[in-house]
Amino acid sequence: MSEKLDVIIFGASGFTGKYTVFEAVNVLQNYRWGIAGRSQTKLENVLKDMGAKAQKNLMSTPVIIADIENEGSLIAMASKCRVLVNCCGPYRFFGEQVVRACLEAGTHHVDVSGEPQYMETMQLKYNKLAQERKVYIISACGFDSIPVDLGIIFIDKNFDGVVNSVESYLQTYTKGESQGGAGIHYGTWESAVYGLAHSNELREIRRKLYSEKLPKFQPILKPRPLFFRSDIGNGICLPFPGSDRSVVMRSQRFLYEQEHKRPVQMHAYIVFKTWIAAILVALFGVTFGILTKFSFGRQLLVKYPKVFSLGFFSHEGPSEAQMESVQFSFIMRANGWPKSEKLLEASDQYADLPSKTLTVKVSGSNPGYGATCVAVLSTAVTILKENDKMPGSGGVLAPGAAFAKTSLISELEKYDRGIKFEILANK
Template structure:
């Protein structure tokens, strides 16, 4: 990659909801780097810069503005050629992600995004991993909340575990200290991605059969799923449901990479989300059930997209959460790990243990403003880590999930300096 590029970082899709907060966090995290913003509408980009400038009390008038449109391949390539890494905030990635990835690889430019769409992420790995390696380019998706805490939290747990980890269960909880009640907590863009992701979930089997033609050994003991609705005693008996996000698929891709390339036994993983009351759980199940049925039909998808606030019981809106809501929301992910102490280590990663697991660990990853503040911080740190520590990343480039990409870097350390907390509880 040429060292003569005008910019280090370009935030693409900067006039969108996530893009705006990425600019805000970038004022601090990208300090000392040359960065600019990109999108298809110069006036909107200028307006967003003025808005963030006022909020941050920071002069952004000299920030470079680049015009690029996902429907114009040449504009994307020209954008990518101007920087070392593109921070892509333009989703849903199912529709808008691939042209940017393709342009970055052709230009020899790194790429990170906050996709939570397994079909998109795994298809990019299937189609572009070899090209990215040949170009020396890193393409890393799922660089926001909640995949960075889940994947890097699993990496952290393994480093703290004095032995071999067999399985990890994660439990996500969010708490809000805001005095105001009601109002959306998630932006429409996330809702749109979820609709199309669930509608096309059947694509995953075909993608994975090509991505991983050789199946993993049947490692024992198998991590069994908990009941669909259960209580977590260690969380003050909070009610838990299976977590529907992409955490498990992201973590399992990292674990598969470690098995194939580092000869490490892969960790089994299940993800759950916790709620305060059984009444809330019932409401979530009802909304999720209606959502799942409606995504199967074109008319249903159209209605979900047209009336997000109604079908999400008020949790989704085009405006997204308010500043007060975001600033007063905290998150914590608890990781319950189980495995064998170091005296039980095996010679080969495919070998089976004869005795049941004899050691446990619990770790926690926590922070605030999970949906947008913590997401944008993680996204930008994922980008700067590539620029600073590519020598500690795998191969010469490629398409990776965060855990595989950053396990040997200082990303966790940097996250802890910027609002995250990784800790061993017991």
């Protein structure tokens, strides 16, 4: 291969990887791209199957063989492209090797991790080196972090004032039916099991990562009760257990430290139509949390995901019909002060309570294997097109920090399985 490819999709024969290949037909149509993984046969089968699905012959797409256990092959793979899209998880086990290879090769890296320990460890260990090598390492580039982290960037651009806080409410539903879910592949389940099992690691990671605490900006956004009814989502709400808040906080800290912007406080919730559904999910969450704390419990969860998730997670994953039926929306309500009341310094405190609100909706379809794949590819395209609009010359960043000044939101809105950002109310 005489010339570098623009993008390589690593882990292309995995469940998320193969649908990333399918979306690449549209998102990467103006770029030179290839796929990578351990098995030539499996990779060629992905090109055949996804080509048939996209009604396009993909068999001339470059195929690169790389093994997560072979450092040399990872470096060789990374050296063949400008941006590596890493779909090989769980990232707790398989992410760092690929990050190191990209740093060695001088190649940008994006992935769809939702694992705070992995993401913040990569920032702690490699941020300085990434800056020196002029490489961007950006995780959380899929659902559900991209809608929320970029949603707050969208809010900030349209608020016409100073944002103090945002509450995010996630709803999922299937077309023509009541709220529900179509199922998720085992890989996400495994990441959740080990992530929760080792959640106590985060405190020490953050202590090392952030030597100084952020100022306590008033008024403080307090978390809601465990169960509460909200008019925003028109249902019963629970705290959302994903990585959204940790990703947003990384972006907001960066923007405060580097650009002196007042950090936005944020809490995330998920909405259910009935009390029964909310209570059952809460009971599941408690049971899941307890089991992850014990080796035997983790073994049971990993071995029998379908049993313990009541069929929602499985090794075979959802069918394409199920995936395409799922819709999602985040209703995000921001509170703050109008432009006329802006303070001189980001560290200054307001004497008055927030008097302005903005409500936005971030929505899309097929969140796990449509919107996610479009999102991660769109971040790769944005790095290729708008590197000069990204902060500094490199670093280990959250998406909001990395893409705040780019046109990523517009890029995400181009595609059928992309993500739409819209204003619902501005008061």
